[in-house]
Amino acid sequence: MSSATAQADREHPATRGLHLFAVFTAGATFLLIVAGALVTSRDAGLSVPDWPLSYGRLMPEMIGGVFYEHGHRMIAAFVGFLTIILAVWTWRADQRRWVRHLGWAALAAVIVQGLLGGLTVLFLLPTAVSVSHACLAQLFFSITVVLALVTSRSWREQDRRLAAPWPPSRPSLPVLCVTTNFVTFGQLLLGAALRHKGLGIIFHLIGAAAVAAMVFWVLARAAREHSGDAGIFPWALALNGLVMLQLLLGAGAYWIREVTRHAVQPLWPMVVITVGHVALGALILALGVVLTFQVHHRFGRQTSSSFEREGVPVTT
């Protein structure tokens, strides 16, 4: 253990546990996204017509589609419970104001998300509500991942280093990364709109091209200027790999839909590939957001006061 690490642990004894808990919450949230995607792919959203109870009970008989819909509700309740703990724990254990706010934002998001889930059942899956539910899920997952990231030891260690000068190329890597996040989120929105029959596939195809172009741009920039940075280049590479895989899954989903057009849905290959596509979309957004945070953390437009606050001597 380096002396900086030891110092960080001494200064923030509670953050190790908080970090592990945030990682656990993010993992549970990923499972929740898979469960939610299964509900849509199995067309089980309305197998339980009431909400918040299921058939007037906390635990209905888990037959057919009810297994998916009520299973989703159970995992969601669990993640909601985790998020309450996470928000309170962050508020008590983390000194950084913005991180504490992020904890509350996660809690607000999960509450709104639960209500959207209930509303979409009660109003028979209106496209706007279902799409909002799908998109907020992706956003919430990214928030939990960011909480896990910024409570990590490596983040704390980076806190103690001097920020590198803002990269000179225009548009700069930090700007490229943020743009990629927005484009990715837009693409998730278009995908959700396609899935819930609000928009045609053409928009989602255009979005796919835009995301692919953005992540490649980020990779090219990272390779040219930051190939030695373990916090940037491998992440940019992984992001490109995931996007490639996602394009294949998307093409596969389209192909299998065409091939099985007359079959009685839902077919398992169709379910697996579409759920995988949704889950991978969540990972791509989260990975892109992690990269953005890493990059912004590396490069500072920080004023000297922010260094002084962290106790690092200003050497410029």
Place this chain on the structure above:
Amino acid sequence: MRFSRSVSGWMMAGLLALSLACGGGDDAGEVADAPEMEEAVVTVDPAKAATITGKVKLDGDPPRMPAINMSAEPDCRGLHEAAPPAEVVVASDGMLQNVFVWVKSGLDGKFAVSDTPAMLDQKGCIYSPHVLAVQTGQLLKISNSDPTTHNVHPLPKTNREWNRSQPAEGADIEYKFPREEIMIAVKCNIHPWMRSYISVVNHPFFAVSGADGSFEIKGLPAGSYTVEAVHERFGSQEMSVTLGDAESKDIEFSYSAS
């Protein structure tokens, strides 16, 4: 501290607003009584009533229907000796069943609504019949003969969508569709293979082809009509038919299986 308090305040406000908003959404599935019609009803003199009879043919080999996989649901699977085939295409000896046939245009005025309820049963986790037609405002009774829960979820476009659960041996669901709309898909989200089609027609001149592909539409006034046949897989066909008083005409629709 101040931040957290204001956040929780906003959250409570949002929660309240949303729970109020969703309070109004749970009235689906009630019997919607059609407004009383004061308009005169057209009566057809039985001595002058015309008839359309006919058959629906399917040329070529019908696509083989896969067996419905109910293995995950013992309550459903146990009700069948062998897994039943899907009912998307039901044909034998070149004749196509489950084709909805109706007088699409050519009729004037209002016709009396049948006071016999139309019946849709859920039996063996399959809808019976697979294709059903009712008049606007005619009572539809949906029953559950299975030892398991179903949810009944019609997916209309011009009528109102609703979704209601029906437990084993639960009371019949009663409903009247207020608007004309053909081939409304009905599904159960618990058992994803379950599917039926309900057509809602403003008059009583419709039929569904039987196992031998035959149909009969009786009691028509004389006139020139467009008759349409609609099948869930093979689509729609139209035919012009002119009928005199008490005339009976035999027509034939023909679909291609390929």
